Amino acid sequence: MTIKTFQLEYDAINSRNTFTNGDTINGRIVLETDKEMKIQSLEFLAKGKASVCWTEYYGDNQSHVYWSDEKYYSIQQHILRESRQDGSEIIGKGKHLFPFSFKIPEERMPSSFYSTIGRVVHKLKAELKQSMKLKKKTKVHFKFVSRADMDVPRLMVPQHGCKDKRLAFGSGTVSFDVCIDKTGYKPGEAITVTTEINNQSSRLVKPKLILYERRSFFAQGRRKLETRQVLKAKADGVDPNSGKRTVAKVIPIPTELSPSIMNCSIIKLEYRLQVYLDIKFSSNPGIKAPIIILPEVLDMRHLPPSYSDFGFEAFGNPAPPTRGTTPQATEPPPSYETSAMYPAFPSVDYKTAM
Template sequence: MTTKIRAFVLSFSDGQEVFYSGQTVSGKCLLSIDAPLKARGVRLAIKGEAHVFWTKLKSRRKESSVGVDRGENYTEQYSSREVYFNLRTTLWGKGEKDRKGDNPVLPAGEHIMPFAFQLPSSGLPSSFEGEHGHIRYWLEATVDRPWTNDYKTKRAFTVHDVIDVNLDQMVVPIEANDERTLCCFCCKSGPLYVEARLDRCGYCPGEAIAISTCVRNFTNREMRGTRARIVQTAEYFAQGSRHKSMREVALTQGVPIQSGLTDEWHNRLMTVPAIPPTTLQCRIIRITYIVEISVVVPNGVDVTLELPITIGTVPFRRSHPPRTRGGGGGGHHHNHHHQQRRHGGGGGGDSQPPTYAEAMGNTVTIGEPNERYVIGDLRYTPLYAYVHDYHFHPSPPSASSSSSTSSSAQAGGGGSYQQARAPNERTRLIQDASGGGSGGGHTS
């Protein structure tokens, strides 16, 4: 009689699906069969690795059989793997290397087999699923059957590196400025001056970046407006080569700026969507972020400032001392180091345990392409720390020019914030090409 597998499922204790280095991953393996099953055993492995893969089309010269030199195209493959752990145990049956004697028989019915693994205490980068690679952690259970194909099931989980956005270097403001003179044929106009400032350098998903800008348009043409966006850069490394991809994950845009006027944003808010943290501990995948502030120049090259930020996993607490703003330099960003240090262990007055949100547009299938006899749902979406009902507490704004057009964000009440918009302004989160969700938070 052929045994039918009714259910083969892995689940985590208390529904926990997000873990940190050193924590214990525990749960149970449920195997339900309608007839006795003869097998060597039921094995369970827990794995963590980074893997990258991409191809590149190249050309080369090749001499033909008749001596004619000709060109040909070929595809070169790049791949690399970094293993963090691969731990195995037997949940039922004989040991994995035991091949002596008869194999045991698992009776028909439902069998629940508990498990527990302790993750390594350090060196685990945050989970990431990208176009050309991943950092992935998963469980893999196998019914080890003699002389036939094994049954398998898999379940991925998310690991977070501890990136605390409350560290001193994360809570200081960052700013940049630039000035450009626009030319059109023989005509030279006045300068376009751009200054931008972020309230800090580190953010968790769900928190809002407070953006302050000042654009002085002394040119003889109208600018199309100020634009701010969060840009994610993913770099993959293999065989001495690098592959780089960039994507826009959030955007906010202002109104046109007439010639001779100044446009200012005072703490304009842009919510960080559910995106992967900055990657610090992986040698073959690097994830970084910038806030790009641009003034859109019609029929010309935009004036752009790039302000690097860190996306973390420990939410911001408001127990920090007041900070002062330093001077800026042309075309460069500056971190302003404050002179006071925070004391104590840190849970500020409005500190809350993090909740989690699914990564925007990052659902993947964790099965291998030619893998057979794998049972269950293999879809996986990473979960990232997400701050719901984020409250922004602005510092007192500086006086603005009487000839300026401005848009500012006010602190909201009752667990929300509001953003004042001028006509035709827009704020949106960017979904990936597969149509994935925006990952939660919104700006309204």
């Protein structure tokens, strides 16, 4: 045995051990040998890539594999190159440290993400070549949080929607008006939902809320969809024929939620909050709103300016919004109904559809 240790180490720059666009990663390749050895080259590589892959089955014996990838950067640095006439370099016995420095590109690319179907990987890699046939590799992933994920206007603007419902058999009418305090949230923050209900019916009305996660994967003209219910909550009920009542509910966002991904053409990670009224013997009227989960590194005091041409219909659109003029303060919040681009979400963990 000649090589005892061959590994990569890098230095964290914050307590979360995350990196974003423009950050520099400093580290070292650790090579420890138990005797003198010859090497032809030692290379450092940094790569960012998204990939998806799944299999669909048709009948008993037919299947098709769908896959796609999207590359963001591939950087190569020659740490050691052949310098002797025989094309090799002599490395003495013991532990050797080879430093490297790599600046993450400023280009628009998604945050690190992992699932059984698709992933976004940012990694560092080292390759040691001793001869034409003898090579050794090592790699390590680092957690990248995209600054481009923050490039979404109106994150702080409240969301608003309303709906009326006439009940069957002359039971009266119910209307409700919902306001959500904003659109963008960090994991661990709380969503404040205020619902004004006008119950002019003979039935008890119970406001309920569900936060859904939706994962979409795209390859070769096909889409695979996974949905799951993140959390559900209910607010105080409103008695029959009680007129107008205001009900408020605060919903904490789980800290383990991944940031929304809206800047990748083959993977989309989106969230939606559904607010509906549970009414016995009636279909339940509901309102849906997009919720954007922000990276933890985002400072909410330094959000980008609003865009006049951005509405909820742009949520989930792979094309980035174009810059426009800043809307006036009197401009009303966007309606929920402009954002209803989702199919009905089932209440099961990761329901899969094609």
